[in-house]
């Protein structure tokens with residue numbers, strides 16, 4: 001394995017791992033706020049139980065998210081010192097702001113988790129809100145940095161080096177809005193659906209359980225709007241990609257040749273040697289319409305880019321297809337679940353088919369997140385900063401990079417397995433609290 | 445003198461130094477707590493462990509963020525230095541990260557998996573053991589920089605010479621041990637204040653006194669090693685007035701800590717022990733100033749363009765406005781106040 005490949009793989013594994021916990025860390029506080037708020041409003045102990053149960057899980061996920069995020073912030077230098085030396089001064093700003101968001105997030109999470117008996121219920125709820133707000137802000141800042149890698153602004157290039165740098169202009173790069181929006185919604189959709197799935201699964205076994213009814217309703221309150229909005233926000237992202245990164249768009253769509261009135265391809269396998277995408281369902285003119293607003297716009301194909309500078313077309317295309325397919329399923333499911341909740345929200349346990357569809361949706365949001373990031377990151381290759389800085393020039397000179405790659409992969413694998421069993425022990429297998437024991441807990 | 449000292453790069457470097465200090469006195473104590481978990485003994489071992497977990501639980505993640513802040517300040521304001529450090533200290537930093545990951549997650553698993561069975565105990569062991577790794581390697585990294593062993597690549601060195609030799613040396617390793625002992629001292633001192641039970645408090649007083657003694661021994665050891673191994677640092681520490689001042693202050697703080705522990709003035713020790721740690725770090729900075737990486741990069745030479753530094757300082761000021769009250773609130777809620785009934 002060559003060093004560049006090892007470094008890329010290590011970065012990819014670390015981020016793919018971190019993003020799951022980051023998404024959960026962004027959305028779970030919102031769910032807890034809702035449960036906590038319902039408890040304070042209605043006094044129904046089921047909601048208190050939910051908030052407590054969720055916060056145990058979140059505490060574990062948050063810790064794993066924090067340590068894996070720490071690894072990444074060092075890895076940016078350990079693996080890509082060339083990139084950081086080049087870009088640090090331009091793009092450090094959102095990372096600095098992110099640092100403060102981490103502080104408030106960690107501080108108020110500590111207060112929320114351990115402070116229930118020490119502060120007033122109102123202050124307790126406020127600390128949960130602070131966690132939710134700072135979690136989302138930290139994600140916004142870091143995705144702004146990533147959007148800059150896709151559409152770099154805020155400097156002039158002289159002899160390959162940046163001059164006249166302007167960190168504020170860099171933060172206001174063209175991709176920032178669409179990418180942060182899409183990521184934040186993704187976190188809510190994925191986490192909301194996963195939580196809905198666990199409660200739906202339990203409801204299939206105990207259709208009358210008030211605990212799981214309540215959990216499912218709150219999870220759906222977050223998941224439904226997010227999953228419905230996501231295709232629209234994805235459309236916005238795609239337009240920016242079309243403008244800023246035509247090569248990435250061509251790879252996403254398997255568009256080898258520049259074409260007027262390009263079709264939207266659903267599925268299909270791009271054959272790079274032959275320069276065609278086979279077995280796709282083609283809807284004429286729709287790609288032109290979606291990307292540029294009218295049916296006979298010209299969509300630049302991969303033929304506009306030198307062959308050596310193509311990203312891995314097959315991976316990017318398939319990852320994009322996976323994201324869109326799963327996104328469509330989640331959006332339709334959300335419409336269905338919304339309809340049922342509206343009509344018969346108090347007796348969700350009776351809608352067994354819907355519950356089954358929700359259970360199936362459990363992992364899909366996270367799969368879409370992974371697929372989406374694959375599109376973004378692999379689609380940018382061979383650049384680490386689009387059009388400006390090549391990944392190969394960014395990598396550390398240290399030899400033997402497969403050693404840290406193997407080491408960190410094992411470490412994350414271990415953590416992943418442990419976290420999963422831990423959550424299983426804690427959340428799923430823990431004996432059900434029937435109303436009586438819940439009452440006792442409250443009375444204590 | 446004063447115009448040349450108050451430059452933007454120096455101001456940002458000072459902020460980074462303060463963030464390192466905050467990390468050392470706050471997160472350092474959390475690591476130290478892990479070490480005492482490992483060495484908990486006697487009839488009250490269980491109570492000792494509970495007190496440690498209780499004290500660390502709500503705050504360790506916030507304390508940990510200071511390290512992130514240091515990293516971020518380095519890469520946005522001193523990008524060449526960040527790059528240089530991450531290349532030449534790649535191995536110890538990677539190992540340190542393994543320690544951070546295992547320690548943090550093991551602690552979370554132990555705290556939130558409340559079954560009290562063998563699995564939970566195993567996490568406790570892992571938490572305790574991995575609490576040793578990070579301070580040791582942190583000390584090693586600081587020691588390597590301070591020793592002046594890092595330098596721009598000459599092109600004719602072997603991988604061993606670039607990536608291992610600078611830190612696998614007596615002085616950095618002595619600094620690593622020193623960091624371990626200091627963090628253990630911090631933790632024990634803070635825990636004397638946290639303990640509500642008199643006999644528990646006596647336990648931690650004893651631990652703190654042991655750690656304080658060990659601090660003296662390792663400090664002198666490190667200084668002796670420095671004479672031969674890091675002559676430049678040694679000369680600066682013993683000759684440069686600013687460094688000498690901090691050096692002397694460290695000694696005073698160390699003596700005060702021991703005296704305060706001896707006479708059971710725990711609140712005084714809680715101030716003097718972290719002061720001692722800060723003076724050590726500031727003495728190191730004063731000894732090597734204006735170098736950022738002695739023998740390689742200076743603060744001025746590694747600094748990012750002025751806009752970046754300005755914006756970062758503004759960001760830091762704004763961030764602190766948010767952070768200071770939040771941190772105060774956190775510590776207010778969770779530190780034990782003598783004379784108050786605890787919840």
Ligand code: HDD
Nearest residue numbers: 179183186231234235237238324327328368369372373376
């Ligand atoms: C729950 C997760 C999820 C779902 C359901 C979708 N996406 Fe997505 N998508 C992401 C999660 C995501 C992501 C992981 O969050 C990405 C990676 C980078 C980013 O900003 O968002 C992403 C990136 C991403 C990009 C690339 C942006 C770039 O490279 O700058 C495009 C064009 C789309 N998405 C389009 C869509 C469309 C048309 C969807 C229609 C159903 C869709 N996404 C559903």
Ligand code: HEM
Nearest residue numbers: 008011012015016019142143146370373377378383384391
């Ligand atoms: C703000 C967030 C992110 C930043 C700053 C970032 C940065 C980077 C950098 C510097 C590289 C190495 C250079 C390169 O190969 O282009 C990289 C590669 C990669 N990242 Fe990201 N990344 C981010 C988010 C993510 C996320 C969340 C994922 C999740 C799956 C991800 C997946 C990947 C993959 C798969 C690669 C390897 C691409 C390849 O080499 O083909 N990235 N990223």
Ligand code: HEM
Nearest residue numbers: 021022025026062065066069070072073102106135139142
């Ligand atoms: C798209 C990519 C990313 C998103 C959406 C994201 C979001 C988040 C969120 C919400 C958290 C809060 C902790 C949690 O909930 O588990 C977090 C933690 C963290 N992230 Fe990321 N992150 C991303 C990529 C990165 C990158 C590229 C870095 C490296 C600079 C990074 C560094 C960190 C660090 C250091 C923490 C720990 C903060 C703490 O100690 O509390 N993240 N991230």
